[in-house]
Amino acid sequence: MRKGWMRKAFVSTALAVTLSGAGLAGASAAAPAHPSAVPVTTASAQILAVHNFGLSSAQAKNVQRWLHTYWGYNDGIDGQLGINSWKAFQRCLKTHWGYTDKIDGDPGPNTVMALQRLLRNYGYTDKIDGDPGPNTQAAFKRFADTI
Template structure:
């Protein structure tokens, strides 16, 4: 009888070890198959989502907004955030003097940046290409514009 007890004990231990190993092996895949996290909806207003200061500090952006208010019919607050209405006013300037041909929509996209680069090349030390990319050269010249 003893050999039978020993055999059953070994079979039992092997079964327990196999179950434990199988549980550990599938533990990682249980996490991989979990449901994706739900998307969150932003509670920010659209004007905050379109703010684009292109490297300007809040104080520098306020200088730009004061200039826009004085010359280009900017009527929103002087808050240091170049949002849709700031860019609409800037686009009016760029359309009048710097070859901007797009809509006055407040979106500082490629065409707006190209016209801004022409302004910055004329008087604020921008030496790069008129490519619509607000890279480091454009940002540095925009800072000089904001400080003037």
């Protein structure tokens, strides 16, 4: 009985190794690319990025409604601060809070520094450093709850 079990295990393992090796070797050469596959690039991933910086969906919706009312935001009120939300926010920050970079919807360090200047009115007391850390996020939540 023990001999039969060992032989079956050996044959099964050998077969699995053979098939997986052949499958892997043949897969790259034989598998055609799917005709409807679209290559993903860093640029397309960035466009879809959402940066809520600690806001809940409800708080982000408050911000989007405010951006819609005052800063030309014309996308959906979905609670996801994406590229169009940040473009509208950058317009605000450029007008009033010292943002000098391009309006590109990327909330990088320059956007965050201008946001931190705005958030001074909402209890932010740390350095203006462009890092959306916990104190920036806490003040951003207060802003979102107040507007």
